Amino acid sequence: MFAVVRTGGKQYRVAPGDKIVVEKLDGNAGDRITLGEVLLAGEGSDLKSTDGLTVAAEIVAQAKADKVTVFKKRRRHNYRRKKGHRQQHTILKIVAIGDQKEETKAADKPSAKAAKPAKAAAPAPAPDTSPSAPAHVDAQPTENPAPDNPEQANPPHDAEGTAAAASKPGKAKAAKDKPTAETPSTENAAPAKAPAKKTPKAK
Numbered sequence: 001m002f003a004v005v006r007t008g009g010k011q012y013r014v015a016p017g018d019k020i021v022v023e024k025l026d027g028n029a030g031d032r033i034t035l036g037e038v039l040l041a042g043e044g045s046d047l048k049s050t051d052g053l054t055v056a057a058e059i060v061a062q063a064k065a066d067k068v069t070v071f072k073k074r075r076r077h078n079y080r081r082k083k084g085h086r087q088q089h090t091i092l093k094i095v096a097i098g099d100q101k102e103e104t105k106a107a108d109k110p111s112a113k114a115a116k117p118a119k120a121a122a123p124a125p126a127p128d129t130s131p132s133a134p135a136h137v138d139a140q141p142t143e144n145p146a147p148d149n150p151e152q153a154n155p156p157h158d159a160e161g162t163a164a165a166a167s168k169p170g171k172a173k174a175a176k177d178k179p180t181a182e183t184p185s186t187e188n189a190a191p192a193k194a195p196a197k198k199t200p201k202a203k
Contacts, residue, residue: 001048001100004040005055011039014055014094016102024062024088031059032095041097053098060091 002015008023027033035055041048065087072081095102 001041001043001097003038003042003050003053003055003097005035006037006039007035014097016094016096016100018094019060020092020094021063021089022092023090025059025090025092027059027090029059029061033057033059033092055094055098056096057092057094060093063089063091065089 002013004011004013006012007025010023012020012022014020025033033056035057038050038053038055041050041053068085068087070081070083070085073079
């Protein structure tokens, strides 16, 4: 059954067991009050008479709404006013509408169905041996290309920055031919001048 009640200038649709927030009403938490201004009542799609019908409620708590800031300003007049406000509310729990009270919920009954045994693991499918089936290739990890010997992995370098000749002889030979600061290159050097020939003295 439901009813539409009016309190604090507002209307609320309630049913037994509902909780609503209304404008502040006198009383403390736990007190019982009666809402006598019932505008409509019914059950399902059938309406009932509201003559002498009352709604019984219980005060759950007295609370306040969120803070509202009121700010006024008049420009060029040095006028500013700021105020805060929190509306006081009452939380109600509807106990009964007329003679109908809240129905107590039945305790949950354990399910009669017994737990089903766990399903056995499905057997692995047999390999396909038909000639059209693709050949099965066992994937194997590739070998590590890096050498196990740390000396081969990190060959020592000499002062000129070339690798040791023992690890890479081809590059070592090229490194020897490469000019360094001590042995300057002569590829682009100008050819040496021949000594000037002495002219014979005239007799």
